[in-house]
Amino acid sequence: MIRFPALLALCLLAACSSRQPAPDNSAQAQAADAMLPVVIRTAKGGHRFDVEVAATPQAQEKGLMFRKELAPDGGMLFPMDPPRTASFWMKDTLIPLDMLFIHTDGTIAFLKSNAQPYSRIPVSAGVPVAAVLELAGGRAAALGIAEGDVVNWGGCAVPGGKVTTDRNFCPAAPR
Numbered sequence: 001m002i003r004f005p006a007l008l009a010l011c012l013l014a015a016c017s018s019r020q021p022a023p024d025n026s027a028q029a030q031a032a033d034a035m036l037p038v039v040i041r042t043a044k045g046g047h048r049f050d051v052e053v054a055a056t057p058q059a060q061e062k063g064l065m066f067r068k069e070l071a072p073d074g075g076m077l078f079p080m081d082p083p084r085t086a087s088f089w090m091k092d093t094l095i096p097l098d099m100l101f102i103h104t105d106g107t108i109a110f111l112k113s114n115a116q117p118y119s120r121i122p123v124s125a126g127v128p129v130a131a132v133l134e135l136a137g138g139r140a141a142a143l144g145i146a147e148g149d150v151v152n153w154g155g156c157a158v159p160g161g162k163v164t165t166d167r168n169f170c171p172a173a174p175r
Contacts, residue, residue, distance in 0.1 A: 038157055039152050041149060041150045065092040090118055096115060097136065098136070103129060104128070113140060156169055
């Protein structure tokens, strides 16, 4: 009878003192890999952003919710493959955002400036888009970004640069 409690205590001691596996940093690695260069060409020239990519339905659902800040040259890209009419809201989003709805030809179809935090009012271009780009609220106006400006990302945004990604958006120049 004494042997069973002793064996149980020995097993518990062994379980508590076993080596813990190394922490899984794959989420951090994926976040770093998800950064993507985006260039917006305006009448005044081009401006580069390095943005996160919301590639999965789960990431697109969460978006920039609960973020307390966003770098001036940061943001989040929501690719739409295949292109579709996208509708966004600001539920649980703490900071104002500029939302750029991008046509399949790379032009900005619709720009919602300074979308109100926590708003449940849907924002949409009303037409199918290739992507939606979210930037810090007011950033588009500060840089002179407007509807009709052209957006590229990935290797197309930095030709000749060392960008390794399968997320390239190189629309033909608008006519």
